Amino acid sequence: MARRMNRCAWAAGLLAPLLALAAAPETSPAPSDASRETSAPATEAPRLRFEPDGLGGFLFDTGIIRGRLHAGGASLGVTEAYHVPTGARLDQSKGLLSHYRVFANGRRFGNGAWDWPSTASLLPDGRVEVRWADTNDRPFTLRARYQLTRPGILTVETLVEARAELRGFEVFLASYFDPAFTNSFVLAKGRARDGYANATLDKGEWQMYPRDAAARALAEDGRWQLEPHPVNWTFPAELASGPTVRAFRRALGKGLLATFSADAADCFAVATPHQTEAHFSTYLSLFGRTLAAGETARARVALIITGPAAPASP
Secondary structure, eight states: OOOHHHHHHHHHHHHHHHHHHTTTTTTSSSTTTTTOOOOTTTTTTTOOOOEEOOSSEEEEEEEEEEEEEEEOOOOEEEEEEEEETTTEEEBTTTBBBBEEEEEEEEEEEESGGGGGGOEEEEOSSEEEEEOOOOOOSSOOOEEEEEEETTEEEEEEEEEHHHHHHHHEEEEEEEEBOTTTTOOEEEEESSSSSSSEEOOOOGGGGGGEEEHHHHHHHHHTGGGGGGGOOOOOOOOOOBBSSSSSSEEEEGGGGEEEEEEEEETTTTTTEEEEEETTSSSSSSEEEEEEEOOTTEEEEEEEEEEEEEEOOOOOOO
């Protein structure tokens, strides 16, 4: 019960500033006055539980977001995701909140966690836990607990249990959006004050916004030159100071905003290609520290979907 209350308090704490952001005037890349958290239909209670689909995955429909999780038993996050009030598609490719590259000890563990075999189970409170067991080649167990926190909020808590020392451990959490999400921006440090950094092409094809100099050094330790698909990052700015990391994808033509929120202690960098590059993706680098053998660590990320405000009642 205490853990459930803590999760609710965490969700309420992250939602308040994001709703204020959604109501901000168009003076920056922040959303316009037309963008609000869309309410679930008044006649139906929000359905904040995953349901088994009988095919190794899970279905959900909160009245604001619907989609699939671990579809077909694949080690992916949320796929076939839609914003229910507008019918707009949210994802493409490998979906949203999917676990991709994993690094430690100067190694990359395969192509990505989405290629590893996993099991998924429905927890009594309606969450789903996906589990990747440790192997001779992977000295850790990885778990991901997905939760429908609010009708417009998906959260994933990633847990790692180290069987051996894991130096510079990182999980690269990936989200691939529908091509309508053409605007990518990050809350970052500026010359005079923190603000919104747009991921425009002049800043590089593949951009990373580290938490600080130590986080950048970790990103530049050679891990991103490991095959397959090495990446040469540019570093336009550091993440904004403060306890919360925020990154965004916006579909201007549909009035939709996707906001990522994570504790700065859990997320040491945000990465994105230039905003109209064909991946239409946003990535969060999680953990970014050394774990001792026997240690368990966790990192939590929320994805908040806000859409056009419902028309006022006559």
